[in-house]
Amino acid sequence: MNACFLSQNQNPDPRQYCQLNNSMPLLRLFFDGQSDMHADFRLSRASFNALMDAIGREADHGWGPEIACLVFLFWLASGTSYRVVSRAFDMPRTSVHRAIHTTSSKVASLFAQTVHHPSEQELVNVGAGFARLAGSAAFSRVAGSIDGCHVRVKPPARDADCYLNRKLFYSVQLQAVIDHTAKFIDVCVGYTGSVHDSWVLKNSPLYLERKYPPPGYFLIGDGGYPCLSYPITLMTPYRQPLRNQLQAAYNSRLTKARVVVERAFGILKTRWRAIFLKALEVDIRYVPEVILCCTILHNICLSQGDVLDVLDDEDGIAGAAGEEHPEREAAPPGTVSGAQERDRLAGLCCAPQDHDYI
Numbered sequence: 001m002n003a004c005f006l007s008q009n010q011n012p013d014p015r016q017y018c019q020l021n022n023s024m025p026l027l028r029l030f031f032d033g034q035s036d037m038h039a040d041f042r043l044s045r046a047s048f049n050a051l052m053d054a055i056g057r058e059a060d061h062g063w064g065p066e067i068a069c070l071v072f073l074f075w076l077a078s079g080t081s082y083r084v085v086s087r088a089f090d091m092p093r094t095s096v097h098r099a100i101h102t103t104s105s106k107v108a109s110l111f112a113q114t115v116h117h118p119s120e121q122e123l124v125n126v127g128a129g130f131a132r133l134a135g136s137a138a139f140s141r142v143a144g145s146i147d148g149c150h151v152r153v154k155p156p157a158r159d160a161d162c163y164l165n166r167k168l169f170y171s172v173q174l175q176a177v178i179d180h181t182a183k184f185i186d187v188c189v190g191y192t193g194s195v196h197d198s199w200v201l202k203n204s205p206l207y208l209e210r211k212y213p214p215p216g217y218f219l220i221g222d223g224g225y226p227c228l229s230y231p232i233t234l235m236t237p238y239r240q241p242l243r244n245q246l247q248a249a250y251n252s253r254l255t256k257a258r259v260v261v262e263r264a265f266g267i268l269k270t271r272w273r274a275i276f277l278k279a280l281e282v283d284i285r286y287v288p289e290v291i292l293c294c295t296i297l298h299n300i301c302l303s304q305g306d307v308l309d310v311l312d313d314e315d316g317i318a319g320a321a322g323e324e325h326p327e328r329e330a331a332p333p334g335t336v337s338g339a340q341e342r343d344r345l346a347g348l349c350c351a352p353q354d355h356d357y358i
Contacts (some may be wrong), residue, residue, distance in 0.1 A: 021090040030070060041070065042077040042271050043297065044306040051300055054114075055106040063091070063099060065106075071096055072103035076294070079274025079281075101286075107293040114296045115184045117212045118143075127217065129180025134257035138250075138348035139220075143213035144177040144185055145261040146221045146234070148197045149268075152279040153287055165193030170279070172287050175200050176295065177212075177219060182264040183302055184295045186212060190288040197224040202332050207232055218341070220258055230336035235345065250346035266310035268298050 022031060029035045037045055048069070057065055067089075075085050075096075082100070086093040118126050123143060130142035150171035155163035163170040171193030177186035188204040201207050210231045213219055218233035228234045237254050238247040269276040272294045280287055301307070 024088065024090050026070070026074065026088055038308070040077060041073040042308075043073065043301050044304060046304040047297075047301045047306045048073075050304055051107070051297070054110050054300070055103075063095060065103075068099035068103050071099040072107075075100050076272055076290075076297075077274060079278060081281075104289055104293050107296055108289050110296050110300075111187075111292060114299045115187055117185055118179065123214070123217065126179045130220075130257050130260075133180060133260060134253040136253045136349050138345050138351075139253060139257050141217045142180075142220055142257060143217035144179055144219050145258050146175070146177045146186075146201070146219050146225065147258075147261045147265065148200060148224075149174040149176070149265050149276070150193050151276060151287070151291055153284060154279050154281050156284050159192075162192040162194050169193075172284075172291070173197075173200050174291055174295075175204055175206075176261070176264070177206065178261045178264045180260055181302065182260050182267060183299055184264065187292065187295050189291045189295075198226055198332070201225060218338075220254060222258065226332070226335065227338040227342055228335050229338040229341050231334075233338060233341065235338060235342055238342070238346075246343075246346040246350055249349040250342070253349050263310060264298075267308060268294060270308045270310050271298065271301070 022028065026040055029040065030037070033045075037043060037048060041048070043051075052066060052069060055065065055069070063071075071085060071089055071091070074088060075082075078084070080088075082093050082096045085091075085100075086096045089096070091099075126144070127140045127142055130145075131137050131140040133139070134142075150165050150167070150169075151174055153163060153170055153172050155170040160170065163172070165171045172189065173191045173193060173195070175188040175191075175197075176184050179185050186206050188200065188206065191200045191203070206212060213233060218235050220235050223237050223239060225234055225236050227236045235254070237251045242248050242251065275290065275294060280290065282290060
């Protein structure tokens with residue numbers, strides 16, 4: 001992950017010059033203890049408290065971690081300049097800059113404990129959840145649904161072409177694996193928009209380290225990915241035209257199971273729409289950390305039951321299972337096709353079901 005870490009000015013007693021103006025509307029809203037925080041900060045008080053418990057409440061500068069976190073969240077939620085954030089909090093612009101970068105670094109440090117692969121017991125529940133989504137026990141060994149999202153950016157002038165994607169806007173890619181509850185369990189962020197989804201996959205730690213999914217389990221993805229049984233097991237839809245009813249049944253079940261990844265990206269875009277629905281105007285080196293923070297905050301909010309209504313997927317984040325993908329690539333060298341395993345799953349999709357998904 002690329003990040004921009006900024007040095008902090010030292011002061012023997014920063015509290016001497018850090019004085020809050022509690023009359024500012026955003027601070028009044030926060031300090032009243034009851035007002036809804038969603039409109040300005042995009043999360044609930046329960047989610048905010050869970051976040052503060054995770055990053056710690058000990059003061060490391062004069063404004064304190066809670067105020068710094070509010071500044072960071074308001075910046076994420078609004079997508080405005082440091083100047084506008086400075087006015088909203090009546091805080092020096094240099095303090096806003098430091099609060100945003102310090103807090104994003106703290107949030108990013110929560111990645112390992114917040115975005116991680118499920119345990120062996122949790123994996124059983126994940127598989128059962130996907131079987132329920134698909135309506136078929138054939139999907140009870142699904143370990144997650146994989147997909148990608150293009151995040152709009154302002155590219156560096158000398159490398160702009162590298163960021164231009166097939167939809168003709170500049171972007172950085174977020175690859176994610178989602179469990180049955182729309183929780184992020186694996187994230188790879190930072191590759192430029194010009195490369196194909198399958199290229200991102202085969203250059204990601206998920207693929208290179210081969211630690212997930214474990215033996216006996218598989219991921220599901222859309223038609224932009226190759227169907228594989230090695231080095232990871234990844235099941236994708238049959239391509240059109242379909243040959244028989246077995247393939248149609250399998251594609252239908254896969255679509256139902258995969259809808260959760262579209263929902264996860266939809267929730268992410270809805271909560272942080274200023275980040276995901278317009279070009280992110282920060283140093284390109286800082287972009288991966290910002291996106292990573294959004295996925296971490298997504299999981300924290302999910303754990304608190306803090307879920308927003310999903311916006312329409314106007315950018316077409318994920319294609320429907322079985323549709324033609326305009327740039328679908330063949331399986332990379334050194335891989336083993338998953339076609340045989342997919343045929344087996346297709347047969348199970350048409351077998352009698354007892355609906356016991358655990």
